[in-house]
Amino acid sequence: MSTTKVRMNLIIIYTPNIFEVKRFYEIIGLEFKEEKHGTGPTHYSSTTNDGLVLEIYPRLQSSNERFGFELYNLRAVVEMLSSYHITEFSNYVVVRDPDNRQVHLSERI
Secondary structure (H helix, E strand, O other), rough: OOOOOOOOOOOOOOOOOOHHHHHHHHHOOOOOEEEEEOOOOOOEEEEEOOOOOEEEOOOOOOOOEEEEEOOOOOOHHHHHHHOOOEEEEEEOOEOOOOOOEEEEEEEOO
16 A cells, blocks of 8 residues: 555635634634635635645535544533534544534544
8 A cells, every 4th residue: 555645735615604614613723814815705714733724715505525633632622512413432523513514523642
């Protein structure tokens, strides 16, 4: 099995619920800044410590991605997300964001 020398650097989420989705990912620990490029829409962007950029754009229909994050404070984040639908497994949780995307959260070791 070969090792891929590719690193993901961008995820774009499209949503009709931009502020609710932004708040959800802020609870996880992302910090967003407002951006606007030329005549494009105002959107929010966050860059993780590993250089992954997550952007949230307004759109009438949501996109349906599924992805995960490793956190240093998983238990505390799960408590803050208690109003969301959460399924717990032995070493990770799956929580649904405001657009019903499945987001996997695990403890970073």
